Amino acid sequence: xxxxxxxxxxxxxxxxxxxxxxxxxxxxxxxxxxxxxxxxxxxxxxxxxxxxxxxxxxxxxxxxxxxxxxxxxxxxxxxxxxxxxxxxxxxxxxxxxxxxxxxxxxxxxxxxxxxxxxxxxxxxxxxxxxxxxxxxxxxxxxxxxxxxxxxxxxxxxxxxxxxxxxxxxxxxxxxxxxxxxxxxxxxxxxxxxxxxxxxxxxxxxxxxxxxxxxxxxxxxxxxxxxxxxxxxxxxxxxxxxxxxxxxxxxxxxxxxxxxxxxxxxxxxxxxxxxxxxxxxxxxxxxxxxxxxxxxxxxxxxxxxxxxxxxxxxxxxxxxxxxxxxxxxx
Amino acid sequence: xxxxxxxxxxxxxxxxxxxxxxxxxxxxxxxxxxxxxxxxxxxxxxxxxxxxxxxxxxxxxxxxxxxxxxxxxxxxxxxxxxxxxxxxxxxxxxxxxxxxxxxxxxxxxxxxxxxxxxxxxxxxxxxxxxxxxxxxxxxxxxxxxxxxxxxxxxxxxxxxxxxxxxxxxxxxxxxxxxxxxxxxxxxxxxxxxxxxxxxxxxxxxxxxxxxxxxxxxxxxxxxxxxxxxxxxxxxxxxxxxxxxxxxxxxxxxxxxxxxxxxxxxxxxxxxxxxxxxxxxxxxxxxxxxxxxxxxxxxxxxxxxxxxxxxxxxxxxxxxxxxxxxxxxxxxxxxxxxxxxxxxxxxxxxxxxxxxxxxxxxxxxxxxxxx
Ligand code: SF4
Ligand code: SF4
Numbered sequence: 001x002x003x004x005x006x007x008x009x010x011x012x013x014x015x016x017x018x019x020x021x022x023x024x025x026x027x028x029x030x031x032x033x034x035x036x037x038x039x040x041x042x043x044x045x046x047x048x049x050x051x052x053x054x055x056x057x058x059x060x061x062x063x064x065x066x067x068x069x070x071x072x073x074x075x076x077x078x079x080x081x082x083x084x085x086x087x088x089x090x091x092x093x094x095x096x097x098x099x100x101x102x103x104x105x106x107x108x109x110x111x112x113x114x115x116x117x118x119x120x121x122x123x124x125x126x127x128x129x130x131x132x133x134x135x136x137x138x139x140x141x142x143x144x145x146x147x148x149x150x151x152x153x154x155x156x157x158x159x160x161x162x163x164x165x166x167x168x169x170x171x172x173x174x175x176x177x178x179x180x181x182x183x184x185x186x187x188x189x190x191x192x193x194x195x196x197x198x199x200x201x202x203x204x205x206x207x208x209x210x211x212x213x214x215x216x217x218x219x220x221x222x223x224x225x226x227x228x229x230x231x232x233x234x235x236x237x238x239x240x241x242x243x244x245x246x247x248x249x250x251x252x253x254x255x256x257x258x259x260x261x262x263x264x265x266x267x268x269x270x271x272x273x274x275x276x277x278x279x280x281x282x283x284x285x286x287x288x289x290x291x292x293x294x295x296x297x298x299x300x301x302x303x304x305x306x307x308x309x310x311x312x313x314x315x316x317x318x319x320x321x322x323x324x325x326x327x328x329x
Numbered sequence: 330x331x332x333x334x335x336x337x338x339x340x341x342x343x344x345x346x347x348x349x350x351x352x353x354x355x356x357x358x359x360x361x362x363x364x365x366x367x368x369x370x371x372x373x374x375x376x377x378x379x380x381x382x383x384x385x386x387x388x389x390x391x392x393x394x395x396x397x398x399x400x401x402x403x404x405x406x407x408x409x410x411x412x413x414x415x416x417x418x419x420x421x422x423x424x425x426x427x428x429x430x431x432x433x434x435x436x437x438x439x440x441x442x443x444x445x446x447x448x449x450x451x452x453x454x455x456x457x458x459x460x461x462x463x464x465x466x467x468x469x470x471x472x473x474x475x476x477x478x479x480x481x482x483x484x485x486x487x488x489x490x491x492x493x494x495x496x497x498x499x500x501x502x503x504x505x506x507x508x509x510x511x512x513x514x515x516x517x518x519x520x521x522x523x524x525x526x527x528x529x530x531x532x533x534x535x536x537x538x539x540x541x542x543x544x545x546x547x548x549x550x551x552x553x554x555x556x557x558x559x560x561x562x563x564x565x566x567x568x569x570x571x572x573x574x575x576x577x578x579x580x581x582x583x584x585x586x587x588x589x590x591x592x593x594x595x596x597x598x599x600x601x602x603x604x605x606x607x608x609x610x611x612x613x614x615x616x617x618x619x620x621x622x623x624x625x626x627x628x629x630x631x632x633x634x635x636x637x638x639x640x641x642x643x644x645x646x647x648x649x650x651x652x653x654x655x656x657x658x659x660x661x662x663x664x665x666x667x668x669x670x671x672x673x674x675x676x677x678x679x680x681x682x683x684x685x686x687x688x689x690x691x692x693x694x695x696x697x698x699x
Contacts, residue, residue: 047642048638048641048642050630050632050633050634050638050641050659051638051642076602078602083405085405085406085407085605086407087407087635088407088408088604088605088606088608088635088636088639089604089635089638089639091407091602091603091604091605091639092600092602092604092608092636092639092643094601095599095600095601095602095639095643096639096642096643098599099599099642099643099645099646100642102646111602231415232403232412232414232415232432234412235405235406235407235411235412236406236407264376265376265632265633266376267378267408267409267633267634267635268409270374270375270376270377270378270409270633271374271377271409271412271416273374274374274377274416274419274420275415275416275419278419278423292375292376
């Protein structure tokens with residue numbers, strides 16, 4: 001059976017896991033690959049205009065696979081952490097995918113929900129496996145392999161490889177190499193690692209001689225500690241990561257500046273943005289640039305803003321160094 | 330301590346009644362207006378949900394009118410609503426207002442905190458009296474809902490435009506003034522009699538259902554009076570949400586008389602999981618309306634609303650399968666009255682045309698949503 005995995009949204013986190021699980025079960029996995037102009041265009045014309053950019057991109061990936069596969073794999077991730085939810089769009093994603101392809105292709109969508117306990121998730125994964133094989137041992141073995149690969153993938157992200165590098169297991173260049181200026185590029189995985197919609201932001205920063213710190217590279221302990229300080233806890237799983245990373249970056253000066261990547265019109269981010277910008281200001285944190293991306297974002301304007309921000313950070317850095325010197329003398 | 334809360338349909342009568350009962354000081358924000366919206370949009374975050382902005386506007390206007398304690402319901406999502414109170418607190422604090430935000434959270438682990446907050450709000454009144462006041466207010470809410478429903482059902486037959494609406498306004502007053510259960514029973518009879526006495530004419534019937542995001546369905550000012558507009562266009566209207574469903578979130582839906590689960594089951598082939606807000610009900614109740622013989626469904630969606638965006642992506646499929654036209658209205662601060670009026674008019678015409686065709690036994694192609 002040919003199973004397609006659309007390369008959008010949570011693919012930028014669990015792609016490795018899904019692929020190796022299905023592969024180990026004996027399915028022929030087809031991926032839609034990286035986002036391209038034509039994928040974006042077809043997604044934009046199919047999806048609701050009010051959807052957020054990543055969902056539109058996701059539609060594009062779904063449509064790109066539609067003709068090529070016997071089934072689509074779109075899991076429903078309800079909650080991946082205790083007492084949190086993912087975004088509503090992710091809750092409804094399999095149903096949106098179904099509406100997008102009609103009856104042409106079946107959609108396989110196991111429901112993963114960490115609020116319902118391990119047993120529920122075990123069953124969901126197990127019955128997913130049963131679609132492909134009747135051998136329970138094979139399912140469990142596939143699960144173990146997939147999980148191991150997933151951990152490895154995540155670990156590589158924390159070490160400073162980007163998504164592409166982490167998938168391959170090697171990169172020509174690390175995001176963080178100990179250069180003088182370091183910028184936190186924080187946002188959802190798909191807002192940071194999708195080279196097409198971010199217009200290769202990470203790479204460009206690298207070639208401008210700037211180190212990049214992603215949310216994955218911010219130590220989890222620090223993120224959690226920041227989240228605990230908030231008067232009201234954030235109840236979106238991935239939003240916790242984003243907010244925790246931004247607050248930790250700004251409190252401990254892990255970076256010289258932060259670029260907050262948001263897609264238009266992201267629901268959770270619109271709320272978390274208020275919180276992050278305000279807390280950062282109150283802490284007297286670091287300069288922060290919030291970039292809102294949509295399908296109309298032009299490359300020219302985008303680059304100008306990035307360059308201006310980087311220049312500003314350099315100037316600041318130099319000024320601070322001079323002041324320090326003056327004090328020392 | 331001058332308490333206030335945002336407007337949402339007839340909520341002012343219900344909460345107001347609680348505070349009157351207890352003899353506590355409160356102010357209502359000035360009625361919703363263009364200014365409310367402008368204030369909310371100016372201070373509110375970019376592409377936050379529409380209701381966040383409008384209720385923020387309410388708060389600002391109420392603060393100007395002397396309120397200093399703001400009540401808001403909060404929760405744990407998955408939608409944004411649970412985070413409104415905190416976001417608005419941050420925004421207002423930064424804008425330099427002096428106030429206290431009291432978020433009321435009703436999930437089990439936060440109940441002790443909520444009890445503490447309620448205790449402060451009731452300012453020394455006894456718990457028993459608070460309980461009595463709330464119970465009485467809920468009765469009022471239920472009555473108001475049924476009166477509103479009656480108005481929805483009969484407005485299309487009005488001989489004079491606006492007669493039902495006028496009568497309904499008088500009903501609100503009557504309910505508001507009722508002070509005891511005996512009063513309320515009397516008011517109930519009188520109010521229904523008043524509504525029913527509005528002169529009617531015979532018209533050709535069409536039936537249109539309204540589904541959508543809670544706040545927008547309940548707040549006539551911001552949904553551009555769709556109910557009234559549809560009624561005036563000659564449609565028997567029903568909506569899937571009443572205030573009581575929200576005040577008593579047991580899933581019972583006392584006004585419509587069916588449980589939420591029914592709606593969820595209907596939605597299942599299209600949307601098999603709750604997506605926060607009213608997303609799943611917008612889908613399920615569209616199907617329900619179709620089963621009940623309605624000729625069309627209007628979906629109300631605040632711009633960027635996540636659950637309704639999901640519903641909106643799925644409704645075309647429902648509409649195609651079941652042959653019921655669906656009109657999705659996306660509303661934000663830029664939505665113009667004129668545009669909506671024309672679209673509603675066209676929609677009512679379409680519904681009427683399809684009804685006639687059906688009566689004549691003419692096969693119709695499924696109507697895609699528009
Ligand atoms: S978190 Fe934001 S960007 Fe991601 S799917 Fe939800 S709305 Fe879209
Ligand atoms: S249901 Fe829609 S409008 Fe209401 S909080 Fe959720 S996203 Fe906002």
